[in-house]
Amino acid sequence: MNLQQLDILLAVVAAGSFSAAARKLGKVQSAVSTAISELEIDLNLQLFDRSGRYPKLTEAGARIVQQAQLVRQQCQQLTELAADLAGGLETRFCLAVDDEGQLPWLAPVLAELSAQFPKLELQVLFPLLEDLTLMLERGDADLGICFQPQQLPEQFLRWPLQQLQFAAAVSTAHVLATLAEVTTADLQQHRQLMVTGRGESLEKQRGRLSSQVWWLEGDIAVLALVEQNLGWAWLPLHVLQPAMLQGKIKLLPINSEPAQLPLQLELWQLRDKTPGPAGLWLRQRLLQLKG
Amino acid sequence: MNLQQLDILLAVVAAGSFSAAARKLGKVQSAVSTAISELEIDLNLQLFDRSGRYPKLTEAGARIVQQAQLVRQQCQQLTELAADLAGGLETRFCLAVDDEGQLPWLAPVLAELSAQFPKLELQVLFPLLEDLTLMLERGDADLGICFQPQQLPEQFLRWPLQQLQFAAAVSTAHVLATLAEVTTADLQQHRQLMVTGRGESLEKQRGRLSSQVWWLEGDIAVLALVEQNLGWAWLPLHVLQPAMLQGKIKLLPINSEPAQLPLQLELWQLRDKTPGPAGLWLRQRLLQLKG
DNA sequence: TGGATACCATCTGGAAATCAGATAGATGAA
DNA sequence: TTCATCTATCTGATTTCCAGATGGTATCCA
Known part of the structure; x- marks a missing residue:
C-alpha cells in the first residue's frame, strides 16, 4: 500500500x-487506472464497480475511503508540524508563573496562544x-512571570507587566477583625x-512583620488557612x-501605611536565550496587555 | 514524503x-541512511544528531516521530479494515428490534459484538x-428481533428467543386500580x-379489548401515558x-384469564440473504442466550 | 597511543518500478 | 447508429530504488 495510491x-x-x-x-489516465487496480490487489478488495460508464464506489470502497481520508489528514498534520518546526517553532514551551493566582487573567492569553500556535506543546508551571x-536559569522554563524582586538579577531580561494590589486580610472570626484600625x-x-x-x-521574607510565621506554597493555600482563621x-x-x-x-485597615500595597508584576527571560516564534508572540501579547 | 520513510x-x-x-x-545500511536523509530533506528538518557514535533524535525529530506513529496507526487500521472487509465483514449491519424496551438485556450482547468486531458499523433501529x-424485506435491516406474529410469514427464517411476560397495568389513580378483580x-x-x-x-390489533384506543409508537410512550392515568x-x-x-x-388482576400473558420473542432474517460474519456471530450469540 | 569494532555517508551498476502514449473494447446520450 | 467519453492493457523509455563496496568517524580497550 502506498500514500500515492x-x-x-x-x-x-x-x-x-x-x-x-x-x-x-x-497524470495519464492509465496511471490512475493501474494505481487503483493495484490498490485493489493490495487490499484484496474491489473498491469500484466498473460495470457502468463511470466507476462507482462499492460499499467496502466507501469504508476504505473514509479510513484513507484519516490517513491523509494525519499525513497533512505531519507535514504541517514539520513546516512549523522548520520555521523555528519551539518543540516545547514552558511558561513559569509565580503563583497560580495569576491564572484568571492569564488563561485568555493562553487561549489566544493555542489558536495562534495549534501545534505547540505548552507547559505551564507555578x-x-x-x-x-x-527554572529560568537552568533552561527548564522559557519565560517567567513573577514579582519585581528586591535585588535585581543581571542574567535576565525584564519587562514590566501590570501592578497587583496586595492587602492584608484575616478571617472575620479573627481578633484583628474586630479592631477599627490596626497598627503594625x-x-x-x-x-x-x-x-x-x-x-x-x-526574598520570601519580604513583607514579613510577625515573628511567628507559617509558610505555604502558593496564594491559594494561604487563603485557605486564612479562611480557617489560622492567621493573617x-x-x-x-x-x-x-x-x-x-x-x-x-x-485590615492599617493606620500608618496604605491599606493596599502595590507590587509590580514582571516578565522575565534568560538574557542569552533567543526565543522561538511562540515565545516572541507570547511576550509581545503580554506586554501589549499591560497598555 | 513516504510511508516507507x-x-x-x-x-x-x-x-x-x-x-x-x-x-x-x-535491508542494507545505506538504504536506511539515504531514506532518513531524504526524509530530512523532504521535511526540511534535521531529525537526528549524528555527532556521536549512535544517532540521537533531535527534539524536533521526537515530535515528528510521535506524529509518524499516528500516521502508521491509521495505516494499520486501514489495512486491518481492508482485511476484515475482504473476509466478508458487513460494511454496515442493521439490527431491527421491536421496541427499545428490549435494550436492557440486548445491550450487553451489543457490547460483546463491539469487542468481537471493532470495525463493524452498527445501526440499531426500533x-x-x-x-x-x-425493513427486513427491503433489506434495510439485516436481522430482526420481534414478537411471534399471528400469521406466519414465509419469506423469513425464524428462531425462537426467550418468552416475555405481558401484564395489564393502570395508574394507581385509575378507577380499575380500586377493584379487587377485573373482568374483560x-x-x-x-x-x-x-x-x-x-x-x-x-397485527397491531392483537390484544385489543376496548373499543376506545389510543395508539402510541413504543412501550416507553405507552407506559408514560399509563403513568399519567390516561388508560390501561x-x-x-x-x-x-x-x-x-x-x-x-x-x-390488574384479571379473573377469567391468567394475569400474565406470555409472548414469544423471535429472531428473524430474510430467507435468501446470506449474512456476513458479524450477522452469523450475533445470531449464534442471541440463540445461545436463550438456553 | 594504536588497534578493533561498530557506526554513518556516499558512490555505482544493475534491477525494478513508474510513466506517457497508443490501442482496443464498452457505455450512454443524441 | 454515431459520437464522445470512459476503462483496461500493452510497450518502450525514463526514473527510481537497492545491494554492495568504500572511506571516514566515534567509542572502547589494551
Missing part, C-alpha cells in the same frame, strides 16, 4: 472518474520566588501566613475578592 | 541505530410490528393504550417493573 483514490472519488482524476492530478528564577504592632503579635518556595531565600496574610486583591464577597474574610 | 524512521528509533534498523528490516418486517368487560369500558407502527396492519395497557413485565416499584402503577 490513497491520494489517487481520493482524487478519483472527488472527481467522479479515473480520467477526470488523471486530468486533475496532471514555581514560587527563587524556584522560578532557578498589632500585626506583629499574630501569626502571619506567608508564601514560600521549596528552598530558602531572602498579605494577598493579591483578586485572590481575596471571592472570599470577601462570601463574607469569610475581611481586609 | 516513516517506517524506516520508526524502525531506527526502535532499534537505536541505522545499522541495527537495517538488519531488522532486512421499528414496530409491520414496520420491522418491511371492565377493561372494555376503559380506554386502552396500544403500541402501533407507522402504517396500518391487522398490556406491557412487558420488565418495562412495568420500575414504575411498579415506585408505586406509580399497578398490575
Whole structure:
C-alpha cells in the first residue's frame, strides 16, 4: 500500500472518474487506472464497480475511503508540524508563573496562544520566588512571570507587566477583625501566613512583620488557612475578592501605611536565550496587555 | 514524503541505530541512511544528531516521530479494515428490534459484538410490528428481533428467543386500580393504550379489548401515558417493573384469564440473504442466550 | 597511543518500478 | 447508429530504488 495510491483514490472519488482524476492530478489516465487496480490487489478488495460508464464506489470502497481520508489528514498534520518546526517553532514551551493566582487573567492569553500556535506543546508551571528564577536559569522554563524582586538579577531580561494590589486580610472570626484600625504592632503579635518556595531565600521574607510565621506554597493555600482563621496574610486583591464577597474574610485597615500595597508584576527571560516564534508572540501579547 | 520513510524512521528509533534498523528490516545500511536523509530533506528538518557514535533524535525529530506513529496507526487500521472487509465483514449491519424496551438485556450482547468486531458499523433501529418486517424485506435491516406474529410469514427464517411476560397495568389513580378483580368487560369500558407502527396492519390489533384506543409508537410512550392515568395497557413485565416499584402503577388482576400473558420473542432474517460474519456471530450469540 | 569494532555517508551498476502514449473494447446520450 | 467519453492493457523509455563496496568517524580497550 502506498500514500500515492490513497491520494489517487481520493482524487478519483472527488472527481467522479479515473480520467477526470488523471486530468486533475496532471497524470495519464492509465496511471490512475493501474494505481487503483493495484490498490485493489493490495487490499484484496474491489473498491469500484466498473460495470457502468463511470466507476462507482462499492460499499467496502466507501469504508476504505473514509479510513484513507484519516490517513491523509494525519499525513497533512505531519507535514504541517514539520513546516512549523522548520520555521523555528519551539518543540516545547514552558511558561513559569509565580503563583497560580495569576491564572484568571492569564488563561485568555493562553487561549489566544493555542489558536495562534495549534501545534505547540505548552507547559505551564507555578514555581514560587527563587524556584522560578532557578527554572529560568537552568533552561527548564522559557519565560517567567513573577514579582519585581528586591535585588535585581543581571542574567535576565525584564519587562514590566501590570501592578497587583496586595492587602492584608484575616478571617472575620479573627481578633484583628474586630479592631477599627490596626497598627503594625498589632500585626506583629499574630501569626502571619506567608508564601514560600521549596528552598530558602531572602526574598520570601519580604513583607514579613510577625515573628511567628507559617509558610505555604502558593496564594491559594494561604487563603485557605486564612479562611480557617489560622492567621493573617498579605494577598493579591483578586485572590481575596471571592472570599470577601462570601463574607469569610475581611481586609485590615492599617493606620500608618496604605491599606493596599502595590507590587509590580514582571516578565522575565534568560538574557542569552533567543526565543522561538511562540515565545516572541507570547511576550509581545503580554506586554501589549499591560497598555 | 513516504510511508516507507516513516517506517524506516520508526524502525531506527526502535532499534537505536541505522545499522541495527537495517538488519531488522532486512535491508542494507545505506538504504536506511539515504531514506532518513531524504526524509530530512523532504521535511526540511534535521531529525537526528549524528555527532556521536549512535544517532540521537533531535527534539524536533521526537515530535515528528510521535506524529509518524499516528500516521502508521491509521495505516494499520486501514489495512486491518481492508482485511476484515475482504473476509466478508458487513460494511454496515442493521439490527431491527421491536421496541427499545428490549435494550436492557440486548445491550450487553451489543457490547460483546463491539469487542468481537471493532470495525463493524452498527445501526440499531426500533421499528414496530409491520414496520420491522418491511425493513427486513427491503433489506434495510439485516436481522430482526420481534414478537411471534399471528400469521406466519414465509419469506423469513425464524428462531425462537426467550418468552416475555405481558401484564395489564393502570395508574394507581385509575378507577380499575380500586377493584379487587377485573373482568374483560371492565377493561372494555376503559380506554386502552396500544403500541402501533407507522402504517396500518391487522397485527397491531392483537390484544385489543376496548373499543376506545389510543395508539402510541413504543412501550416507553405507552407506559408514560399509563403513568399519567390516561388508560390501561398490556406491557412487558420488565418495562412495568420500575414504575411498579415506585408505586406509580399497578398490575390488574384479571379473573377469567391468567394475569400474565406470555409472548414469544423471535429472531428473524430474510430467507435468501446470506449474512456476513458479524450477522452469523450475533445470531449464534442471541440463540445461545436463550438456553 | 594504536588497534578493533561498530557506526554513518556516499558512490555505482544493475534491477525494478513508474510513466506517457497508443490501442482496443464498452457505455450512454443524441 | 454515431459520437464522445470512459476503462483496461500493452510497450518502450525514463526514473527510481537497492545491494554492495568504500572511506571516514566515534567509542572502547589494551
